[in-house]
Amino acid sequence: MDELATDYDDRVRQAREEKGLSQSELANELNEKSSLIRKIERGDTLPSDEVQSKLERFLEINLSAQSGSSEDEEWSGGSSSGSYTLGDVVKRKD
Template sequence: MPLQRRRELIYCEMCGMPIEGRSYTIVVETTEMVVCERCYRRYMSRATRTGTDEPLRLRIAPRREKPEPARPATPSTPQHTEPRPAVSPSVRQQPRKPPRRRGPGLGAVERYEVVEDYAERVRRARERLGLSQKELAIKVKVGENVIKRIEAGTLVPHIDLAMRLERVLGVKLLEPVVEEED
């Protein structure tokens, strides 16, 4: 009985279909994927339209082009001679702002905790402003049930929600806790 060679099937990691013919390896958000030609063409056409083509062409499988011999750079010749892709103003990188310094001193990490009597503070401030629980929920963009549970004291609001409640109600719900780093 002659031995038969089994052909190993490779499946496209994007559409799930078996790959017949050439397979391509692309990088999608730092993940290498083996894809069929159809998915490769669709993906690369989108990448070309959005201007993110260059980093994605890093790993296109099996064919390799010959690198050009390196020419020494002269002061009168610019370093980059290949044209840069046109980038829309909305995609253009903006200058970075210097990072904000956190905490009162070096080595300190500032974090917040919700005060113990948060439920009573929220209820009193809401009533003082003449808001219903439903109106407050709409203003802070949460469900009405969340406000009811916070006022009942069964739900401690997370820091983001506590900050929104502070802004809308004009009360202090967070207190900073400073811990020294080791």
């Protein structure tokens, strides 16, 4: 899978709380141990690809670093087609 977002723990906790579920209720829904959910939400452990997929599907979230990364927000150059020219990247020195 894609690289995990640095705030994956907060994303999981917030989504779980928005659904009104306890950690043990979420664990039951995913057929996982509640201790695993606690460790993920504390940032003590990374979810396996399988658990990440379960969390993303059930909680309707994206845990990949690609989603809403600040690097993407800072980049403003380029055309609407998504292709870039040298002029989009390089500043002329006159």
